[in-house]
Amino acid sequence: MANCNHDCESCSASCGERQDPASFKKPAHKESHIKKVIGIVSGKGGVGKSMVTSLLAMALCRAGKQVAILDADVTGPSIPKTFGLHGQALMTDRGVFPMETRMGIKVMSINLLLQNETDPVVWRGPIIAGAIQQFWTDVIYGDVDFLLVDMPPGTGDVPLTVFQTMPVDGIIVVASPQELVGMIVEKACNMAKMMDVPVLSIVENFSYFKCPDCGKEHSIFGKSRLAETAAAHGVVCQDKLPVDPLLAEAVDNGKLEEANVPALPQTTELLLKML
Template sequence: MTIIESIHAALATVEDPEIHRPLPDLGMVESVQVDAGIAQLKILLTISGCPMQDRLRSDISKAVMAVETISSVEITFGVMNEEQRGNLKSLLRNGREKIIPFAQPESLTRVIGIASGKGGVGKSSLTVNLAVAAAQKGLRVGILDADVYGHSVPRLMGLIGQRPTAIDQMFIPLESYGVKVVSMEMFKPERSDAVAYRGPLLHKVLEQLLSDAYWGDLDLLLIDLPPGTGDLAISLGQLIPTSEILVVTTPQIAAAEVAERAGRIAHQIKQHLVGVIENMSDFPCPNCDDMISLFGSGGGEETAKRLSELAGINVALLGKVPFSPDLRTGGDNGAPVVVQYPESAAAKSIIAIVDQLVVRKKSLLGVRLGVST
């Protein structure tokens, strides 16, 4: 192997930190020269001012310095031209025009919309913790925060104020705790701006977030839906007919009727109902042995029963997540409870729910995930 070939081989071991594919495959290596033991490289970035430039410089230097006889590495960064970016986009889309990868018949990604009847029941907190717990088990997981009214996922994942890298209209999801994250919030000019998307526009926005993001291969995509029986849940069913719905409710019996309505829509558009999670359930009194039922009891069972009757299948109550100050503070600080307090009752119940959601085959990776019912 010539020295130039050795450097190319070394560069093939370096991945783009966001796209997670080798630099040469992405067309990022423009030229390699060697002069008296100095490797001179021209590397093309997808956009100017790429935030990953420092990381790339250090990863490339480390790999190339390991090549025998190389004493130093000089890197010049350039920016891809329109044609080069076009090639990259086409590569990331597998040579196809803009599509929703999860809607293709060969897709192995399980897509689950997290729905609730009412707001504030902890749907976003559970979405984030379920996703992170699944990633901890070795699954490749994404979250799409489609809760236009709340979009709290960036805060819960410690990503507040961060914007994804865009390659023209395509963009790379942000990553936190091993989970790829896209939120409608990331595309607002100002965080405080209200998102004024309505009906048909909302459908378009969901379609774009699903198709314009480079998600890569995912085992599981969780979609945090707005509360209620809104248009977006229907859009999800239309855009990804194999998508499923998981309903979050509280222990309050009175909330069961509203939660049932959220599940009813899914059933009407023939989406599979994965199950029900009761959140903010009984928690142990910190000062005595009593269990405290802040929000009553029985709401999860009642919702699961009603949805089972409606769908004519067993819609299981997958678990009860206790009321947990740790879960709330973890959310406020961008540190999900399954990471920060994995031994807490809330984290354990979430991890147990993920175990039920994922039917383990030989390997979790690349296997179509089933549901245990």
């Protein structure tokens, strides 16, 4: 601290110059009334975190809940494409209005603010973190049961900004079978623990491939370690997602809501019980 005459890093928690993490929390827009904020995280990219976010949003919406998605992956946004959303969000003097999918899921993403959705976002970490904070404070989500935050991979600026700025009620960790035997999932879980945020569920994506001819399931990325990994972190809730080419095609075409999508029954049920 600028005015300290001692080592702040080693002082007691009672030091008047130190701020409690809770003091960084920012209020949502005055016209936003959000009951639960859930973060969807991963230790690395390419594991289907945005897919899990989208599937959960659809499952909660079908259960009669009002759902919004905050796409916090600023440099690699994929939520708008998943739902076939194009164009720009409405910006007014009151605030920014998110776009809505066919099912009524509200979506806020950097791609909905760019002049051209293929323009790259070449920003440094602090600028990205500031944008994420504005997605929370300046966007009018209205009455929402669940705000799902699709975070970028890792434990850097953006996840830290989300944890410190928003009242996150819990996180869902997404991983592939290979990562469940390593340290990547443990890093995500340990970050949540450091920020005093509970790990609600672990979702294993690419868990198996079901043969369309014989119906047999094949673990093409290795034996599932989901149960033992969840147990090691005291996480009871867990779900598996298969490798599904038809699901990937639906995402590429922006028609996920029209596809026959797999369920995340345990995770969905747990979230519904939180209300």
